[in-house]
Each structure stands twice: as structure tokens, then as C-alpha cells.
Amino acid sequence: MKNSKFIHLVDTTLRDGSHAVSHQFTAEQIAAIAGGLDAAGVEYIEVSHGDGLAGSSYNYGWALLSDEGMLKAAAGAIKKSNLTVLLLPGIGTQEDLEMAAHYGAKAVRVATHVTEADIGEQHIGMAKKLGMQAFGFLMMCHMAPPEKVVEQAKLFESYGVDFIYVADSAGAMLPEDVKARVGAVVEAVKVPVGFHAHNNLTMATANALAAVEAGATFLDGACRGLGAGAGNAQTEALVGVLEKLGYQTGVDFYKIMDVAEDIVEPIMHRPQVVRNAPLMLGYAGVYSSFLLHTYRAAEKFNLDPRDILVELGRRRMVGGQEDMIVDVAYQLAQKRGGA
Amino acid sequence: MKNSKFIHLVDTTLRDGSHAVSHQFTAEQIAAIAGGLDAAGVEYIEVSHGDGLAGSSYNYGWALLSDEGMLKAAAGAIKKSNLTVLLLPGIGTQEDLEMAAHYGAKAVRVATHVTEADIGEQHIGMAKKLGMQAFGFLMMCHMAPPEKVVEQAKLFESYGVDFIYVADSAGAMLPEDVKARVGAVVEAVKVPVGFHAHNNLTMATANALAAVEAGATFLDGACRGLGAGAGNAQTEALVGVLEKLGYQTGVDFYKIMDVAEDIVEPIMHRPQVVRNAPLMLGYAGVYSSFLLHTYRAAEKFNLDPRDILVELGRRRMVGGQEDMIVDVAYQLAQKRGGA
Numbered sequence: 001m002k003n004s005k006f007i008h009l010v011d012t013t014l015r016d017g018s019h020a021v022s023h024q025f026t027a028e029q030i031a032a033i034a035g036g037l038d039a040a041g042v043e044y045i046e047v048s049h050g051d052g053l054a055g056s057s058y059n060y061g062w063a064l065l066s067d068e069g070m071l072k073a074a075a076g077a078i079k080k081s082n083l084t085v086l087l088l089p090g091i092g093t094q095e096d097l098e099m100a101a102h103y104g105a106k107a108v109r110v111a112t113h114v115t116e117a118d119i120g121e122q123h124i125g126m127a128k129k130l131g132m133q134a135f136g137f138l139m140m141c142h143m144a145p146p147e148k149v150v151e152q153a154k155l156f157e158s159y160g161v162d163f164i165y166v167a168d169s170a171g172a173m174l175p176e177d178v179k180a181r182v183g184a185v186v187e188a189v190k191v192p193v194g195f196h197a198h199n200n201l202t203m204a205t206a207n208a209l210a211a212v213e214a215g216a217t218f219l220d221g222a223c224r225g226l227g228a229g230a231g232n233a234q235t236e237a238l239v240g241v242l243e244k245l246g247y248q249t250g251v252d253f254y255k256i257m258d259v260a261e262d263i264v265e266p267i268m269h270r271p272q273v274v275r276n277a278p279l280m281l282g283y284a285g286v287y288s289s290f291l292l293h294t295y296r297a298a299e300k301f302n303l304d305p306r307d308i309l310v311e312l313g314r315r316r317m318v319g320g321q322e323d324m325i326v327d328v329a330y331q332l333a334q335k336r337g338g339a
Numbered sequence: 340m341k342n343s344k345f346i347h348l349v350d351t352t353l354r355d356g357s358h359a360v361s362h363q364f365t366a367e368q369i370a371a372i373a374g375g376l377d378a379a380g381v382e383y384i385e386v387s388h389g390d391g392l393a394g395s396s397y398n399y400g401w402a403l404l405s406d407e408g409m410l411k412a413a414a415g416a417i418k419k420s421n422l423t424v425l426l427l428p429g430i431g432t433q434e435d436l437e438m439a440a441h442y443g444a445k446a447v448r449v450a451t452h453v454t455e456a457d458i459g460e461q462h463i464g465m466a467k468k469l470g471m472q473a474f475g476f477l478m479m480c481h482m483a484p485p486e487k488v489v490e491q492a493k494l495f496e497s498y499g500v501d502f503i504y505v506a507d508s509a510g511a512m513l514p515e516d517v518k519a520r521v522g523a524v525v526e527a528v529k530v531p532v533g534f535h536a537h538n539n540l541t542m543a544t545a546n547a548l549a550a551v552e553a554g555a556t557f558l559d560g561a562c563r564g565l566g567a568g569a570g571n572a573q574t575e576a577l578v579g580v581l582e583k584l585g586y587q588t589g590v591d592f593y594k595i596m597d598v599a600e601d602i603v604e605p606i607m608h609r610p611q612v613v614r615n616a617p618l619m620l621g622y623a624g625v626y627s628s629f630l631l632h633t634y635r636a637a638e639k640f641n642l643d644p645r646d647i648l649v650e651l652g653r654r655r656m657v658g659g660q661e662d663m664i665v666d667v668a669y670q671l672a673q674k675r676g677g678a
Contacts, residue, residue: 202576206545237541237613240622254645257615271610276596283579306593
């Protein structure tokens with residue numbers, strides 16, 4: 001077991017949480033949250049548009065602040081923590097990464113679909129040249145079997161990452177799924193392994209614990225769970241539970257609770273509860289970007305949108321295949337008609 | 340393994356959830372929820388004041404409706420499910436139980452503190468005479484070691500209960516705590532065993548799954564988690580997760596989701612999120628009735644109330660010992676002064 005009693009925490013309130021406030025964090029809010037997280041002892045504070053550097057756009061949602069504006073606000077409030085950015089190759093560029101380093105980012109999470117680690121190679125090389133810590137971050141890991149996740153993790157390792165993350169981006173995993181994937185990666189690579197949970201099935205904290213049991217030493221959280229869809233593991237609860245289990249995180253439980261309740265909660269647009277849409281996305285294991293298309297197709301063919309989501313999940317459809325949703329709905333409707 | 344692929348569900352939206360709406364459910368709301376749960380296939384629908392039959396009072400909070408009014412509203416809407424009531428000996432009486440049976444209650448959960456099953460003997464005898472199914476329901480099970488829980492479960496069994504519940508009333512357990520207690524009870528008794536979760540540590544669904552792994556075949560939930568403090572396991576999520584794992588519940592996943600979103604959610608006074616107070620109660624493992632006294636004592640002695648809660652948990656204080664909170668706070672303050 002690698003250093004199993006200390007768990008490194010990455011708080012992503014200011015990145016994944018950005019989705020939940022439609023990317024409208026102000027400089028004052030960013031400074032207050034980043035300063036609070038820093039004072040509470042959080043080791044990595046992720047600050048970016050929800051879709052990473054350069055995510056602010058018509059497609060992904062315009063942010064109130066520029067990337068520079070967000071990073072400046074956070075950097076000015078951080079004393080000890082590692083300011084961290086997210087970069088999705090294809091959205092963020094190497095120029096964006098240089099800018100982030102310039103404004104004080106100490107680490108970057110290079111995130112790719114679970115089968116596409118290879119598109120992250122150049123960005124990881126650039127990060128290392130810039131002296132940054134580099135995370136290889138594999139998204140939507142529920143869609144690939146453990147051996148595929150291992151293959152991609154090894155690619156990331158060969159590019160020189162410092163850490164590898166298994167991300168349950170759709171919140172579709174249950175503890176055994178997490179253990180199978182995280183455990184296999186821990187076995188296969190030399191670098192520390194982390195896990196990013198979503199709460200679609202109300203299992204975010206439990207899945208994070210399963211990852212730790214399987215050897216993960218990095219975990220993600222967000223205060224009050226703030227994040228896309230059903231949100232993330234709730235950082236303050238994660239800290240409390242890890243403490244109860246005898247793990248150390250370096251985070252002050254009371255202080256992180258205060259950040260959540262006094263700073264983050266008042267900013268939230270809506271409570272991070274598990275309503276039906278995120279629950280169904282987790283159950284079916286599909287992209288949240290499928291929702292709108294699915295509702296439209298359901299109306300057109302007089303189907304329950306949930307049946308379409310389940311079928312999309314069964315077919316392992318991935319982002320970019322939204323056009324095929326109408327075909328799937330058509331086929332389902334035909335089958336119903338013929339039954 | 341006892342019938343391990345079918346999990347019997349008890350929905351307690353209309354009982355534990357009553358706490359979360361200050362016991363103000365209307366007859367129309369009760370009929371709508373009970374009817375929805377029944378149509379979705381929920382096997383047991385618990386309907387009572389949050390503190391059980393005769394709970395409506397100055398001490399426990401006045402309910403909008405009488406027990407009779409609640410049960411009539413529910414019974415009129417239920418076709419197949421078992422209308423179920425909660426009874427806490429010392430609050431509810433045998434007369435209350437006769438009344439409940441008269442209005443159609445098919446089952447009663449006789450709930451006692453984990454060390455006090457003996458006060459339930461008469462009520463269980465009465466329930467059986469009335470032809471009702473009887474559950475022995477052990478509350479605050481995190482406060483007793485597995486062997487004590489077993490001893491009390493056996494007492495309940497000797498009184499003739501049909502089912503025994505292990506309840507994590509303070510939401511203080513983690514999966515290993517659940518497995519230890521539920522597993523030991525399953526080993527020791529012949530009747531089916533259930534588990535009632537609370538979400539204080541964001542672990543309600545995960546703890547319910549742990550109970551099933553340990554042999555439980557009954558689980559509690561509430562739509563949207565509606566319940567005291569951080570609330571319960573979210574019934575609709577529980578159904579989805581159990582389905583994903585291959586268990587059957589007899590509950591239609593889509594229909595129970597619709598009950599949660601279309602009927603229960605609009606009635607809720609506030610979203611069932613894990614704020615700091617319930618998180619701390621779960622972390623410390625203490626009664627929610629301690630909160631107000633703790634805040635007062637903290638102010639008096641200039642302490643963080645959270646330190647007092649942790650100390651109360653460490654001393655395994657139970658309900659009724661609220662007067663001792665000031666003493667505990669005084670001792671903590673003395674220790675601080677001398678340090």
C-alpha cells in the first residue's frame with residue numbers, strides 16, 4: 001500500500017462547481033473560496049471554467065471572468081495550496097497552459113476521454129517543461145473495462161505525469177466498479193492514483209472510499225458537492241468520514257465545514273440534490289449533453305425519455321454522437337409498435 | 340443467504356419525512372404520496388408522526404392531523420401496500436395501536452433505544468393479537484457493539500416479531516459498522532433483518548448496500564431522502580442502485596422517481612442536503628436533541644459547539660441526559676483554561 005494513511009485532496013469547487021453556477025463566479029467569490037480552502041489546508045485547489053482552460057465559449061457556456069481573471073483572483077488568496085487548472089486537449093491549448101503557469105498555477109489536470117489519453121501527450125510535456133505537476137485525468141471511466149483503463153493510464157505514465165486520475169464523470173459507478181478500475185491502475189503504474197466521483201447514484205463519498213480501499217491516495221471533492229449534474233463528493237463530508245476512518249488529509253474539518261456553509265452555500269444557485277435527471281444519467285451511464293436531445297426525441301416518438309437514455313447507455317454512446325439519438329429513438333418506437 | 344435477491348422496501352416519507360415538514364402533512368398530500376408509493380409497488384408505507392403514534396405533542400411537535408386523520412388519508416389511497424405505523428413505547432400506547440389497526444394498519448414498527456428492547460414486549464404481543472406484522476426496531480445502533488445489538492435483537496425475536504431492524508438513527512455509521520451489526524444479527528436470529536439509514540455522513544445509500552451485503556433483506560428509504568436531520572436513503576436512488584446490482588424490489592423505478600419529483604419535492608420545506616449541523620451529529624454520533632443545548636453551552640463557555648458534540652459522542656451520552664451538557668462544556672472549558 002502506497003502511503004495509505006494520508007489522502008491528498010483536490011477541491012474542485014472552483015472548477016467543477018463552475019458548471020453549477022453557470023460559470024458566473026466573481027473575482028470576490030473566487031478569492032473568498034480559494035482563501036478559505038487554503039486556510040483549511042486543502043492541498044490542491046482547482047480553478048478553471050467547468051470545461052477547463054479556454055472553456056468559456058458559446059458551446060460550453062460563457063464565463064463571467066476570463067481565465068486570467070479567475071486565476072489572478074485565486075492566486076492572490078492562496079498561500080500554501082497548489083493552484084491547479086484543468087485542461088481538455090482540443091479546448092485548452094499550450095498557450096493557455098503557459099498563461100496559467102504565469103499566473104501561478106502549480107499543477108494541471110490534463111483530461112481526456114478514457115480511451116484517448118494519447119491526445120494529452122503534448123500538453124503533459126509542456127506542463128513538465130513549465131515546472132508544473134501534471135495529472136493524467138481519464139474521464140468517463142465507467143465506459144471502459146479495467147484493462148482498457150490500465151492501458152490508458154500507462155500511456156499517461158509514459159508521457160511523464162506525476163499522478164493519474166480515474167474519473168467517474170457520469171456518476172455511473174458503484175463501489176465494485178471503482179475498486180476494479182482503481183485497483184487495476186494502482187497495480188499497473190508507479191505514480192499515485194486518484195479518483196473523481198459524481199453523486200448521481202448518491203454514492204460519491206462511498207465510491208471515493210472504495211477508491212481509497214483499492215489504493216488511491218488522491219481524492220476530489222467540492223464544498224457542498226458543488227458540480228455538474230448531481231455534483232461531486234462533498235469535500236467537508238469526505239474530510240469528516242476519512243477522519244473517522246483514521247486517514248489524514250491535512251485539512252481542518254471545522255474550517256472546511258465553515259468554508260462550505262459560510263462561503264460556498266450562499267453563492268449556490270440551487271441546492272446540490274439528486275433529482276431525477278442526474279439520477280437517470282448515472283443509472284444509464286450517459287453524457288449529460290444527451291439530455292436535451294433525448295427529451296426532444298422522446299417527444300417526437302412519444303417515448304419515455306428514460307427508455308432512450310437506458311438504450312444510449314446500453315450502446316455505450318459517447319459525446320459527439322448526439323445525432324444518433326433520433327435514430328435510437330426511432331428504433332425503440334418501431335420495436336414498441338411491433339410488440 | 341436468505342432470499343438475497345429480493346429486497347423488501349419500507350418507504351418512510353410519510354413518517355420520518357414528517358419531521359422535515361414539521362409534521363404538517365395535509366390529508367391531500369398524504370393521500371397523493373401514499374397512492375403514488377402504492378402504485379409504484381412499495382411493499383410497506385409507513386405513516387405516522389415522526390415520533391410515532393401519539394407523537395403529536397408539545398414535546399415532539401404538534402402535527403396538523405390527528406393519527407386517525409393521517410391513517411384514514413393513507414388507507415384510502417392504498418390498494419396493495421402494507422400500511423405501517425411507528426410506535427415508540429412510552430409515547431404510543433396499546434390503545435393507539437388498536438386504533439391504527441382499526442384504520443387499516445397492517446404492520447407496526449415497535450422502536451426502542453438499542454439497549455431497551457424489553458420495553459417493546461407488550462406492544463409486540465398486542466400487535467400479534469391484532470393480526471399485524473410486527474417489526475422490532477432498534478434505534479441508535481451505532482452506540483452499541485454488535486454483541487449488544489444481537490442480544491437485543493434476540494429479545495425482540497423472543498417476543499414474536501416478524502422482522503428486526505438495525506437503525507442508524509444518528510447517521511453515524513460507516514459501511515463496516517453496518518456490516519458488523521447487521522451481519523451479527525442476521526447470524527443470530529431466524530427472522531428477516533432490515534436496516535434504516537440516515538445520510539449525515541453522505542453514506543445512507545452505501546450503508547444500505549452494506550446491510551444487504553451482510554444479509555439484510557429489508558431496507559428503508561424516503562423519497563428525496565425526506566427525514567429528520569440529513570434525511571434517509573433516497574428511495575428512488577436506492578431502487579435504481581439495487582436494480583443496477585441485480586436485486587429486485589418490486590418497485591417500478593420510473594414510477595418511484597415520479598413520486599419523488601412530482602409529488603414529494605413540491606411539498607418539501609427545504610432541500611434535503613447535508614449541512615454542517617447534521618454532518619457534525621453524524622460525525623460525533625449524538626442525538627439531534629442535543630444541538631440546541633450544545634449551542635447554548637458553547638456560548639456560555641466560549642467554546643466551539645462542535646468540540647462539545649464530539650465530547651458528548653465520546654462519552655456516549657443518550658437522550659434524556661441533556662442536563663449534563665453544561666457540565667461537559669464546563670469541564671472542556673476548564674481543560675482549555677489549564678492548557
